[in-house]
Amino acid sequence: MDRPDVMALFLHFLMLSAMAVGGTQTVMPDMHRYVVDVHQWITSKQFADAYALAQAAPGPNVMYVTLIGWQVAGWSGAIATTFALIIPSTAFTLLFARLSARNPDAPFGRALRRGLAPIAIGLTLASAWVLVRSVNHDWHGYLLTALTVAIVLRTRLNPLWLIAAGALAGMAGLV
Amino acid sequence: MPQEQPAPGTESEAARPRVTALDIFLAFTQISLSGFGGVMFWARHVLVERRRWFTEREFVETLAMGQMLPGPNIFNLGLMMGYRHAGFPGAFAAIAGFMGWPFLIVIGIGMLYARYEHLPLVQQALSGMSSAAIGLLIANGLKMASILPRHWRPWLFTLLAFAGVGVLRWPLIGVLGVLAPFGIAGAWKAKR
Numbered sequence: 001m002d003r004p005d006v007m008a009l010f011l012h013f014l015m016l017s018a019m020a021v022g023g024t025q026t027v028m029p030d031m032h033r034y035v036v037d038v039h040q041w042i043t044s045k046q047f048a049d050a051y052a053l054a055q056a057a058p059g060p061n062v063m064y065v066t067l068i069g070w071q072v073a074g075w076s077g078a079i080a081t082t083f084a085l086i087i088p089s090t091a092f093t094l095l096f097a098r099l100s101a102r103n104p105d106a107p108f109g110r111a112l113r114r115g116l117a118p119i120a121i122g123l124t125l126a127s128a129w130v131l132v133r134s135v136n137h138d139w140h141g142y143l144l145t146a147l148t149v150a151i152v153l154r155t156r157l158n159p160l161w162l163i164a165a166g167a168l169a170g171m172a173g174l175v
Numbered sequence: 176m177p178q179e180q181p182a183p184g185t186e187s188e189a190a191r192p193r194v195t196a197l198d199i200f201l202a203f204t205q206i207s208l209s210g211f212g213g214v215m216f217w218a219r220h221v222l223v224e225r226r227r228w229f230t231e232r233e234f235v236e237t238l239a240m241g242q243m244l245p246g247p248n249i250f251n252l253g254l255m256m257g258y259r260h261a262g263f264p265g266a267f268a269a270i271a272g273f274m275g276w277p278f279l280i281v282i283g284i285g286m287l288y289a290r291y292e293h294l295p296l297v298q299q300a301l302s303g304m305s306s307a308a309i310g311l312l313i314a315n316g317l318k319m320a321s322i323l324p325r326h327w328r329p330w331l332f333t334l335l336a337f338a339g340v341g342v343l344r345w346p347l348i349g350v351l352g353v354l355a356p357f358g359i360a361g362a363w364k365a366k367r
Contacts, residue, residue: 019351020245025312029340030347037344049292052305053284059207059277060214062247066278070285078282086270089246093254094266096244108363113243115359117322118329119336119351120242124316126341128309135305144303148310153317160211162307170303171296 002039004073006080009035013065013084018092021116024062024085026123029130031068041072044134051131056163140175194228194260196268202226203253203272214273218249228256250274328365332358 012034016027028051035041042050050071054064062085069081136142148162169175202221209217222229229237234252241251253273257265291297323329332354339350 016347018245019347021243023242024247025315027347029344033344033346046292048305049288049301050285052301052308053288054281055308055311056211056304057277057280057284058209058211059280060210060247060249060273062250063277063281067281067285070282071289075282078278078285082274082278085246086250086274089244089250090254090266090270093241093244093246093251094258094263096240097255097258097266111359111363113239114329114365115332115362116243116355117319118332119354119358121316121319121323122333122336122338123340123347124312124319125333126337126339128312128316129337129341130344131305131309131312135302135309141302141306144306145310145313148307149314149317152311152314158211158216159311162311163304166303166305166307167300168303170299170301170306173299175299175303175306 002041004041004077005039006073006076009041009069009072009077010080010084013069013081014088017085018088020089021120023120023124024065025127026120028127029123031065032130035068035072042068046071048131048135052163056160056167144169144175194265196257196261196264198226199253199257199261199265200268200272202228203257203269204276206249207273207277214249218252222256228260328361332361 013031016030017024020027032044032047036044036047047068050067051064054067055061057063065085066078066082069077069079071077073080132142132145136145144166148166151157151162152159166175206214206217206221209221219234223231223234237252237255238248241248241255244251250270250273253269254266257267257269259265261268292301320333323333336350336354339345339354340347
């Protein structure tokens with residue numbers, strides 16, 4: 001395990017955040033690679049726990065990024081990853097908001113959106129792949145994951161109930 | 176429950192109320208703190224139905240733009256919404272309301288986690304929560320995939336991105352650096 005380096009953490013997350021087209025879950029595999037595999041600042045389980053806790057807490061799901069920073073280096077880590085998340089998004093979006101007031105729906109913007117969408121989808125599924133392998137150790141876990149997918153796709157149930165059901169299933173020793 | 180009001184999204188743009196940075200801060204505080212398990216539902220509910228700062232169409236279009244820009248889409252939507260109504264103070268008010276409270280809440284959760292993560296019951300609950308949370312993520316990816324056209328090219332890019340970053344664990348910057356230009360060029364050519 002390396003000593004936590006908050007500046008390196010900040011810069012790496014800053015770079016990832018600037019690439020996170022289609023949502024922050026697209027860069028999650030690289031966050032995992034960096035803090036778990038490369039530097040071993042936290043374990044794969046801590047990473048997955050941070051993700052699950054942030055889903056259950058009020059607020060945007062992206063707060064797992066803050067929680068990962070907190071686990072790596074406490075307050076300074078949490079502040080570093082959170083600002084690394086916010087700064088590129090804010091800069092690009094405000095720039096875009098100013099420009100698009102002048103030139104709405106240019107053809108290049110459409111090509112950008114259409115070209116990047118399939119990649120964003122592949123990266124979202126890659127995030128799920130990385131997490132599924134660190135969390136599910138036997139078929140019970142995979143069954144719970146599959147049931148959750150089916151319920152989300154077929155009903156309009158608030159996702160929080162599914163997280164709560166997962167917690168109960170875990171406490172009952174079913175997973 | 177609020178009283179039933181005329182269908183949202185039908186009023187004219189001129190009838191729109193004046194919105195201050197404080198209003199924006201409060202609205203995004205409400206969205207953020209209501210958003211257990213995701214904020215998308217609440218963003219639409221508050222901005223379109225309750226406050227009527229967006230028509231239905233404006234909301235969808237702004238969301239699509241927020242998706243195209245880096246970062247969380249509702250966060251980008253908040254920035255654009257805040258900027259449009261109240262300039263830079265409005266944009267920063269949206270961020271503060273949206274991220275400020277959850278920041279403190281997850282740190283509180285982090286402290287509890289550090290103290291209790293070793294208890295067996297907590298471990299079991301977290302393990303079940305994680306299995307379910309991953310299910311939400313997979314479902315999200317599948318729902319997003321439903322917008323892809325029935326053509327091999329976009330699916331090939333989805334597969335390559337998944338395999339490179341997920342299965343082979345290559346660094347994202349390399350995978351994106353190769354796939355993105357080809358993806359955009361392909362979509363550009365297919366357009367003509």
